[in-house]
Amino acid sequence: MARTEGGDILGYATDRLKVFKGIPYGGDTTGPARFKAPGPVTRWEGMRVARAVGDPCYQVNDDWKGWTDNRNGSEDCLRLNVWAPIGAARKPVMVFFHGGGYKFGSGGAPLYDGGHLAERGDVVVVTVNHRLHVLGFAFLNDLAPEAGFAANTGLLDLVQALTWVKNNIAGFGGDPENVTIFGESGGGGKVSCLMAMPKAKGLFHRAIIQSGAQRRLRTRDEATEDALALLKQLGLGKQDIGKLPSVAVDELYTAYKKVAEQRTLGRDLTGPFCPVLDGDTLPWHPSDDEALELSRSVDKMYGTNTHEALYYLDFAGLLSTPTNDEQILADAKAYLKKLPPEKDADLRRILDEYKAQFAGDSPDQLKVRLLSDLWMASDTVQKCTAESSLGSGAPVYHYVFTWEEPYKGKFWSVHGAELLFVFDNVDADEMWGESGAPLARANRDPEGDRYRLRDNVVSAWSSFARTGNPVLNSGETWPAFEPTELKTMVLGESSDVKSDYYGSAIRDLFKKIDCGIGT
16 A cells, blocks of 8 residues: 555555556546646545556557557556565656657556566666657647647656656655656657756656657647648648547547658657647757756766667668668668758768778668667767766766567567666567567577676666666676767677777768757
């Protein structure tokens, strides 16, 4: 049993943990509350059973097993889950934000079960559901400023969740003055945005961004055009905007999907119905000097995986093995849809640099590595460089994750591979549509290197949450990423520190090409 500001809740216990699931952290967001900032929890009478994860935000999402909790969810989705060691007192708190861009996903997905991390890391783990897609990021303010709609309600939900943590987590054995937020992919984007939100300042103290460093936001004009397109898709005009809160959620979602497909233009975290630079909730881009100053005192860890773009290339029909440089360049331009023709020479130069630096890669490995880094690592390295250059700012740590998982008969360090290690689910099956993955891993890794890597990752993440300094289980020192040293921890079959992992030529070309996930 635990007491919260909403009332008493009854969870359950394992040998080592107390577990509470589906805890309300904010008010109902349906009906008149749609598109509004979240309100406080409505108190309940008596004991509320908290043993099952709450609904995710309404979505229709056919994803791989493990990534979803197989429900379409609800608009009434402000729920969180807590795993805490039995007898815990003032333990570090790790609040996880799920991936899925800003479009789909659930903090209750099996992959994000926080039990093993809480137990092995001796921390309190929290996972969160919040409003997504059109429900969390429709920008209506410039169309109806008098209506009381809020911008970036999905992020305001996260601020509400962190406020709940601050006010309640001590009752679960957590330390409200030692909160780490972390997320992967879109969850990393959420962490990036929270570091640029004045309303979130002071609600967290450390941040881990896994494969999701976001540097830019959607503009007000772009987001307003999205809203107008949504109204048109619904057969409504600007004068009908007041009808949006009463549109059936499935009808609203269907219209949103059509608008998003028409207006995405290859963007990832800055496409339609994503966070918007509204001047209030988000007054700055995450890469702006003011945002960097706002989060100056926050300890930070950033990282990416070697083959981030793999299954996105697969979905786009671009995974075939190239036989020459021209094919690699053609696939690169097809994948990086935002890349203008004047960047062609820089693209050819960076390919030459990759061929020299990663000469051991096969042609398909080289292509996937290059496109993964242009899409994901470029923003990460630029964020690390900018934030570590603040002088008296908190330390910044950088990693590259190289462990390879089975995918379509080969092994790759795919997008999300590190999650299996962070949450200690290294033998999970079908994470990327591959049945029989545990056997494939065992055959490739008879010495059990993956378990040693798991121990290193859990130790690094939890020690960072505890002290701001990641320490591997093996005792390997993880130095900070500094402007002169550029130290990177390479996490793989062995874990080693490298200086200037990419090299100055590649880093310069990252800035010139600048076509990443959060641009």
